[in-house]
Amino acid sequence: MTNIKKNSSPTPKKAETVFKFMSQEIVSLKRDQKFNTAHNYRSTLNSFSRFLEGREISLDEMTSSLVERYEAWLYGQNLVGNTVSFYLRTLRAAYNKAVERGLVAQASPFRNVRTVVERTAKRAVKEEVVSRIQRADLSADKSLALARDLFLFCYVMRGMSFIDVVFLRKMDIRGNRLRYRRRKTGQCLDVRLERLALEILARYRETNGDSPYLFPFLGHATGERVYRLYQSLLRSYNRNLVRLSEVLGLETRLTSYVARHSWATAAHDHGAPLALISAAMGHTSERTTEIYVRSLDGGPIDKINREIVDRLRSAVSS
Numbered sequence: 001m002t003n004i005k006k007n008s009s010p011t012p013k014k015a016e017t018v019f020k021f022m023s024q025e026i027v028s029l030k031r032d033q034k035f036n037t038a039h040n041y042r043s044t045l046n047s048f049s050r051f052l053e054g055r056e057i058s059l060d061e062m063t064s065s066l067v068e069r070y071e072a073w074l075y076g077q078n079l080v081g082n083t084v085s086f087y088l089r090t091l092r093a094a095y096n097k098a099v100e101r102g103l104v105a106q107a108s109p110f111r112n113v114r115t116v117v118e119r120t121a122k123r124a125v126k127e128e129v130v131s132r133i134q135r136a137d138l139s140a141d142k143s144l145a146l147a148r149d150l151f152l153f154c155y156v157m158r159g160m161s162f163i164d165v166v167f168l169r170k171m172d173i174r175g176n177r178l179r180y181r182r183r184k185t186g187q188c189l190d191v192r193l194e195r196l197a198l199e200i201l202a203r204y205r206e207t208n209g210d211s212p213y214l215f216p217f218l219g220h221a222t223g224e225r226v227y228r229l230y231q232s233l234l235r236s237y238n239r240n241l242v243r244l245s246e247v248l249g250l251e252t253r254l255t256s257y258v259a260r261h262s263w264a265t266a267a268h269d270h271g272a273p274l275a276l277i278s279a280a281m282g283h284t285s286e287r288t289t290e291i292y293v294r295s296l297d298g299g300p301i302d303k304i305n306r307e308i309v310d311r312l313r314s315a316v317s318s
Contacts, residue, residue, distance in 0.1 A: 016103055017056045019045065022094050027048050035227035044090040047074070057106035062095055064112055071113045074116030080119050089115045124261040125252050127269075130155060131312055136248060145248065147240035150215075151259045153200045157191050162237065162256040168214040168232055192302045194309040266308045 022045045026098050029038035047203065051073045058067075067088070074084040092110045099106045134152055138145040154160045172180045178197075179190045193201075201214060208216040217233055218226055234256060241254035268274070 012061045017058055017063045018062065019049065019056055021059060021098055021103065025094060025097065030224060033223065040090050041094065044087050047087050048091060059098050062109045063107065065115055067095055067109045085115045085117055088113055121264050123252055123258055125258060126267040127266050127311060129250060130262060132248060134312065143240050143246050147237055147244055149200045150237060151205065151241065151254065153197055154259035155263050156194050158305050159260035161260060162234065163230065166215060166233060169212050170214055192305065194306065196309055196313065221276050263308065265302055270304050270307050
């Protein structure tokens, strides 16, 4: 009688080293143009290598005790909890990929470490502060003037994320509306272009040549160069927003997120239902995001945004 083997997990292939596996993944991610994830893998790999002092380890040496020691080492570098969680989550994602490919047996080495993201304080400025930002005479400093324009554009476009602004294309404008896909969630948004937004766009139209983008930042760049240009622009934008905060003597330091949270606060003050603006304040689930994005398309939220923009224009002209 033939013996029938019981179902069992496939025997893992010979384990690779963690460094070799993650390095191969970085190459693959870049090939698929997932540059942000590739950057996260590289940062985590560099951190883990420093922890091990450059020593190579195989995937099956990823034990619970080793990961716990890595967590303790990260906190010993005076990193905040969310940064520690970032490194641990990224390393766990890479390990799980190796498990899926049969390179190592699942040993659950991350079961005793904390990888949950802690909520951070959301900062917003009041409408009168946004009015001060718009009224400020920045004619002597083009860098600050650009930062101010980008901040205001994010604000009047219903708290648009900065990354979405940078990647807006000329073809996204249809009549008096802007229709674009959010890079973070893939959701489509349809936003009315108010007068202030059109004025800001007009200031940079002539400097953009035949680039497909609305703003003159990315030109005709492709591939990894686009990602590097964006990262450089984001750093420059945040530096100039800090300078703008200092010039205006603001109590709240401006960052690329402040315009988004400030619009959400203004919309709440103007009577927008919380369901419409919850994502702008930081959502807790994909379902909340989908409800928020669907709800933002159309008349009621356009009316509220018009009130916010009209109040801003009225404050500036008075």
